[in-house]
Amino acid sequence: MNPQDELAGTEQPFVSHLMELRDRLIRALVAVAIGFGILCAYPGPSGLYDLLAQPLVAHLPKGSAMIATNVLSPFLVPLKITLLAGFLLALPFVLYQIWAFIAPGLYAHEKRLVLPLVVSSTVLFFTGVAFSYFFVFGQVFRFIQGFAPKSITAAPDIEAYLSFVMTMFIAFGAAFEVPVVVVVLARMGIISIAKLKEYRGYFIVVAFVVAAVITPPDIVSQLALAIPMCLLYEIGIWAAGLFLRYSRAPEDAEAQAPADT
Numbered sequence: 001m002n003p004q005d006e007l008a009g010t011e012q013p014f015v016s017h018l019m020e021l022r023d024r025l026i027r028a029l030v031a032v033a034i035g036f037g038i039l040c041a042y043p044g045p046s047g048l049y050d051l052l053a054q055p056l057v058a059h060l061p062k063g064s065a066m067i068a069t070n071v072l073s074p075f076l077v078p079l080k081i082t083l084l085a086g087f088l089l090a091l092p093f094v095l096y097q098i099w100a101f102i103a104p105g106l107y108a109h110e111k112r113l114v115l116p117l118v119v120s121s122t123v124l125f126f127t128g129v130a131f132s133y134f135f136v137f138g139q140v141f142r143f144i145q146g147f148a149p150k151s152i153t154a155a156p157d158i159e160a161y162l163s164f165v166m167t168m169f170i171a172f173g174a175a176f177e178v179p180v181v182v183v184v185l186a187r188m189g190i191i192s193i194a195k196l197k198e199y200r201g202y203f204i205v206v207a208f209v210v211a212a213v214i215t216p217p218d219i220v221s222q223l224a225l226a227i228p229m230c231l232l233y234e235i236g237i238w239a240a241g242l243f244l245r246y247s248r249a250p251e252d253a254e255a256q257a258p259a260d261t
Contacts, residue, residue, distance in 0.1 A: 024097040031093040036086030045078030049158070052081055052165060055137035059145045060154050067155045077158050084166075088126075095122055113187060113243060121180045124232075128176030129169045136168065136215075136224045143218040171214045175229050182236025183243050193244070196237050203233050 039048060050057075053066060068074045087094075095118050103111060148154060185191050204226075211226035 021101060024101050028090070028094040028097045031090035032083075032087050034086075035089035036083055039082050039085050039089065045082045048085060049078040049081050053158075053161065055133065056141050056156065056161060059138070059141040060156075061145070064154050066158050066161065068158050070159060073157075073159050077162050081162065088129075091122060116243075117180055117183065121177055124176040124180065125173040128172035128174070131176070131224075131228070132168050132172035136172065136221050139220040139224065140216050140218060143220060144216070167214075172225065175210070175225055176232060178229055178232040179236035179239055182233065183240045186240035187243055193237060193240055196240070200233070204230050207233070 039045075043051065057066070068077075070076075099115060099118055102114070106114060145154065182196060186193055186196065207229040208222070208226045211222040211229070215221040215225055
């Protein structure tokens with residue numbers, strides 16, 4: 001057989017997949033641009049930064065304000081925040097485009113696993129970000145200002161604050177993904193549920209070590225990260241059992257049925 005005949009007709013499907021990937025990337029970028037445009041219109045880059053800075057400003061001494069040490073910072077920093085917020089606003093649509101691209105190549109039992117994981121990971125990430133903004137930031141800034149000497153006038157730099165906020169958002173958003181990681185590890189067969197329960201004590205130690213490294217040096221923020229991680233680990237073990245039961249391949253389920261009986 002001519003080797004060229006074996007490759008006949010394969011170029012077109014490959015090109016069509018690339019075109020579909022291009023179209024979905026463009027749709028995702030357009031969605032981010034729309035989100036960016038909406039936030040630029042309301043509340044605007046400056047209003048969005050004021051909202052992000054509210055937890056810190058609320059705990060600054062009366063008469064204090066944030067400063068900009070770079071000439072372009074008052075312009076660039078709010079735009080960066082608006083662009084990031086636009087991406088987060090469009091994130092569900094972006095994840096849908098990813099899902100729509102890979103879904104045709106998945107089996108039915110794999111779709112039952114991937115779609116809930118995509119949705120749950122998105123919800124958990126936003127939950128971690130909201131938890132850090134509405135609870136952790138207030139505790140951290142209250143602790144810092146409580147230790148600040150009276151002779152010091154606090155005037156945080158807006159770029160340094162942006163870096164701090166992004167670090168905390170990513171840290172708490174990633175920490176809240178613990179159940180998803182546990183489910184994926186169990187579903188891929190890397191570790192069993194029995195081992196996950198056995199390693200519970202080790203995970204608690206790891207959670208407190210990670211919290212001590214990532215968060216500022218106060219006990220409130222460390223506990224605010226470590227305790228949810230431990231609780232989410234337990235939720236992940238419970239969710240892994242459900243996923244293993246309902247996302248099993250049909251042939252695996254048939255083989256498991258006689259064994260159960």
